[in-house]
Amino acid sequence: MLTQIAVSLNSIANPIGQVLLAPIEWLPGWLSATLIGVVTGVLMLVVFKYTSNQSAIKRTRDQIKANMLALSLFKDDLGVSLRSQGRLLTGALRLILHALIPLAVLMIPMILILGQMSLWYQARPLRIGEESVVTVQLADESTDAVQAITLNTNDAVEVIAGPVRVSSKNMVCWKVMPIRDGQHQLEFKIGGETSLKEFVVGGAFEPTSQKRPAWDWNEVVMHPRETPFAPDSIVQSIEVTYPQRDALTAGTNNWVIYWFVISMVAAFVAKPFLNVNL
Amino acid sequence: MVAVISTTGVLGYIGPGAGFALAGSFLAIFAAIVSALMMVMFWPVRRLFRLLFKKSPPKKPRFKRVVVLGLDGLDYGLTSRLLNEGKLPNLARLRDTGNLNPLASTLPPISPVAWSSFQTGVNPGKHNIFDFLRPDEKTYRPKLSSVEIRSGKKSIGYGPLKFRFPTSDVRMLRKSKPFWSVLSDYGIFNCVIRVPITFPPEKLRGVQLSAMCVPDLRGTQGTFSQYTTREKSEGEKTGGEVHYVNRNDDTVECELLGPPNPNKPDAGDMRLPFTVSITGQQSATLTINGTQHSLKQGEYTDWISVKFRTGFRSNVLGVCRFMLLSTDSQFDLYVTPIHIDPEHPAMAIGYPKVYPIYLAKQQGPYATLGLAEDTWGLSEEVLEDQHFLQQCSDIDIEREAMFFDGLEKVPEGFCVCVFDGTDRMQHMFWRYLDESHPARPAKVPTAFATAIEDLYGRMDDLVGRTMAKCDDDDTLLMVLSDHGFNTFRRCIDLNRWLEENGYLVVNDDERNKDYLAGVDWSKTRAFAIGLTGIFVNRAGKFDHGIVAPEDAAELRDEIAAKLRDLVDPNSDAKAIKSVYQAVKAYRGPYKENAPDLIVGYAGGYRVSWDSAVGRTNTTIFSDNTKAWSGDHCVDPSVVPGVLFANHEIVTTHPRLLDIAPTVLEMFGCPVPDYMDGRVLEVGDRKAVDLSAQETELEVA
Incomplete structure (x- = not known):
């Protein structure tokens, strides 16, 4: 069942990926990896905004910040401090709960996107004469x-x-x-x-x-x-067995780390403009 | 990141949004665990350090915690009456575990003076606050007596690389030292919430949120805005601005006025455009700063953040609430004064600076303006009674959240919170309590007939909830007010009286100008400004002073003697109970700054609205027909406050002045010699039989 679903999703993702990722062929690797990181980062941020309970996340974030401030403001009393710590922990757990729905929504498209990207960056085609x-x-x-x-x-x-x-x-x-x-x-x-x-x-x-x-x-x-x-x-x-691609940004295994960093940075930069609470 | 690096595939990551959220959460969990461990590890070390190197009280503290709940303006007479009628069960219980005393206020019994004496334990001659306003010695224009805000410029760099940027210098004019500073010196933690005359905030051991005199974002003491499509009318609204706007179909374009741009001081006030789209008969959509908010007629929005752009990536932020008043034939919109945003304060409104931010994160945005309740909105008939009532009640809820958070966070130390909605509500609703008030409508709306009793009832509930959090022998709980309240039926124009008696000369055609602008200073020997004071126009003190210092005493005696005999022609009653001379009433280095004479009005009288701001009318007496119908700017003996405690206060005739030394004594701290108050003897807590109490209430 799961395999059938994965096959069906791939049958949609492959032609889309073929078209959307086609510029990778003629762009420098670092540039295409950066562009994909930026675009997907911002897109995922938008998806997160509309699939999450933004007001609840803001409230929870504020509570976490309040409890962090409480730790420095009311540090005289151990009991008070430990209570703030406890609330900080429950706030963090609540934040994880708030991330579950967008996480579920984002997981499948992310897997498909990363699957498509791996086709381009994870290995290099063989050259003539290369065993x-x-x-x-x-x-x-x-x-x-x-x-x-x-x-x-x-x-x-x-x-x-x-x-x-x-x-x-x-x-x-x-x-x-x-x-x-x-x-x-x-x-x-x-x-x-x-x-x-x-x-x-x-x-x-x-x-x-x-x-x-x-x-x-x-x-x-x-x-x-x-x-x-x-x-x-x-x-x-x-x-x-294809040869590994040697590049810091678009090389074997490195591409995913680079993409992770770039998408995070892009989302972080776009966050205030898109007014998203994370 | 670890997950990503460690997986050979790509399944460990689910997008930057959720990724951030998860990373943030794990970071918070990690931070909490690490800091908890550090705290537990270092706590004994910190305690030991404090024990060895910090000053501690020389005597054993009587209580671990002292809590003061300030209910501004709670009147002793009215409280006693309602207690006898069984309408204040929690205060009755508090009285029975300790006791209730009338609490003598200050001269004059007005909040800035009284709360200054409360916090310093000294008379006004030592703390320098004698009224809300004081005249400028050069221009005679009134200025705030407790704070001075000056704008200036600072520069960094050198030569062509010298950058100038605007700064504001906020100076507290209250002198002496609050008792929580003394407590701080002895390592006692303080939580001081919204005690008047604590702006700008001062350093202390603990936390503080400032109150009275905190300005709005525009730098005023509260300016509301009204947007209307009505025809332009003459005259200004006191405490507010009317903006005449046009309605195009169902859209109204408006502009919110902000502070002057600090980077372009000559460009005038900054303006923030907003649009109101009328969507129904009693509803509209407000679009401001790119966000939309729905408006319903007669209902306040939540606090809305407003952002005035001062330059690239720099803003000044405020918060305000909007209320749609009418959409039918005319469009009317009310906007509260723009409060300083507590989450991004444009100036320090608490100590440490993050405390207001902490509160905002904890409970959401809240009112920060010194006089948060918009009494002018109601007085100028922009708001209706229920709107004002709602405002007061909402602010009380915010304040209660802060106070209870303070109680939770301060199991040992001093905690004080002042609720001033009691004062504002009594000012505005006394006409419904006083059947003879000139501003009382022929038919009193049922909802407001018992507005003040209901207010006392709400405060009683608050006291009940507070008692539940202070229900131990180690906590001294005091519920007190800075003064009482009285009806304000008749206005006395002190400047007119001075004019009629030959002490003041006014140019007739400039009679209605504010701030004593019409006064001929070359012929004026005395003038009134503010709520209770008369100033002798002394040479050497004022730029245009004409009374020689050696003649001042005789002039003061003469005016005081004549004024005491002032009789209201309407009732033949004496309008002045007493006239006090500052030189005799006050002690301390600042008594020279006091008005020469302080007028103690009889019950029902107060200085006229015009006289308070330096205008001179043609009659001495007039009816007070404004909604501001109750007041306390009378003789202190007319308006004692209340002092409830959960332990018996044995000393008779306690005064507001006595609270500071008493709290110091309760913590085992020495009382400084400069304090004028005495230590009240605090007895034991009496056991109360709650079942008997309930039976008594049922009978009542």
Whole structure:
């Protein structure tokens, strides 16, 4: 059920992401990451404003500030101070409660946005001549399939080594080398069944799906671009090892931290103009 | 952040809004836990430090806590009557656990003088407050007696990089030292809420919120605004401004007047445009500072924050309340004076500076103006009785929240809070109590027939709630008033009397000018200004003084003797009970600043409205037909206040002056020699049989 929902949401998010994030391809990485951070930060702030109880948040915030001030104003009496501490804590907990609804509302779009962004920033496409490992994970009950599966070569990729068949893990690996730029498909055959996996070679910024996932919602969320394999499919997932992107703002793993910081700063700057209580 | 960094994926983050909220909450929790731990760890060290190095009272304190609840103007006579009628059950209980005494006020018995004596324990000759107003020695124009606000400029930098910026210098003119300063010296914590004449706030150990003389945002003592589509009429409204506006279909464009721009002093007052869109017969929408508020006829809005832009990213903030008065044939809108925003105060209105902010965060915006209740709005017939009543009641609720917070936060130490709605309400509603009052309408509205009794009842409830929070042997609770109240039926024009008796000369065509502008100073030997004082126009004191100092005493005797015989031709009653000479009535270094003569009016009389602001009429006596129908600017013996305590006050004839030394004594602190008050003997708390009390009330 969850996986089906995730697949449906991805089917909406993918074409939108394709269009909206297209400028990443021709913008410098730092600029596109910054712009996305700013826009999403402000948008999320607006969503927060209209999905939260703003007056209750303001009241709670004021109460928290009052109790903080009380700690310095009435510090003579330990009992009074501890009571203020207690109220400070309950105020903070109330604030968390007030954030739950916007949190629930924001969570899904945020996951989708971040999933789309990860396609662009988490890995770099392979360059011609750059070796990579392709791993096919097969279903548990298909020990014969480990021996049977083949990778059809084409004019875009050359198999350097393999297949290495690890029966104990139902896993088969190939070492491959791209020989032509472009968005290609790797074709795997097992019996009469054909399984495909995107294989990206070339440009600095292109949507790069590292894995065609199994029928698992967690995997589907993390790898939104390609349709997951059906639950009864012999092939469970196919993963291509892409190189890491070295950049502070739009590099592997760094992009999410940079985006977090930029979106927070943008929201913080926009807060007084949009009159939002956080 | 940790969550984000630690996850390989992107699921740890849910957007900056909720992210901020969660981060903020966790930060608050973290801060609370850390500070609690620090507090518990360092508390014994701090106690020890205080014990070893700080001054402590030389005697053992009698009480851990002293609480004073000030009910401005609560009258002894009326309170006694209502007590006898069983209408004040809580005050009766308080009286029975301790006692009730008439509390002698000051000369004159008016709030600035009386509360100054309350806080300092000295007579006016030592604290320098003799009235609300005092004349300027150069211009004779009246000025506030308790505070002086001067604007100036400060500069930083050098040469072409020298930047000037406007500043205001607020100076307290009350002299001597409040007793809470003495308590502070001995390490006793104080919570002083809205005691008159505490502006500008002074340093103390504890917290303080200033009251009387705190100006509004425009720097006045309270200027309301009325916006109307009526035809322009002659004459000004005292204490307010009328703005004549046009209605275009259902929209009225208005401007709220603010303070002068400190960066452009020549540009006049700042203006904040706002729009009122009439949406129904009795409703409208107000748009101001980009926010919308709904208006309903006859109902106040909540406090609305108003922002006057003084420059890039710099504003002056105030709060005010709006009330739609009429939308039918004419549009009428009332706006309260713009109070200094307690959350972003434009000047210090409390000590420490964050205390007013703390209160605003704790309970929301509140009235900060010294005289918060808009008596002029009612007197000038812009407001109706119920509007004024609502204002007083709302302000009382705000004040109660502050007071009870203070009681909770000060389990040991001194806590005082003054409620002055009692004074304002009695001023404005006495005409419904006094059947012979000239301002009493032929048919008294049922809702207001017992307005003052109801007010006393509400205060009784407040006392009940206060008692519940002070119900222990370690707390001395005193409920007191600075003076009582009396009817104000007849006005006496003191300047006219002086004129008729040859002491003052007025140019006839300038008779109606304010601030003594029509007086011929070269021929004037004495003049009146303010509520109770007559000044001798002494050479050397005033710029145009003509009375030689050696002749002043004789002139004072002469005027006092004649004035004592003043008889009201309407009733043949003596209008003046006594005339006091400052040189004899006061002791202390500032008695020279006092009016030479202080007039003790008989009950029912008071200085006329015109005379108080320096105009001179053509008759001495006139009826008071204003809503301001009760007063206390009479002889002190006519208007004693009340002193209730939850422990018996054994000393007879207590005075307001005695409270300061008594509180010091209760905390074991020495009473300074300069104090004129004496220490009242405080006895024990009597056990009260509540069941018997209830039976007694039922009988009553």
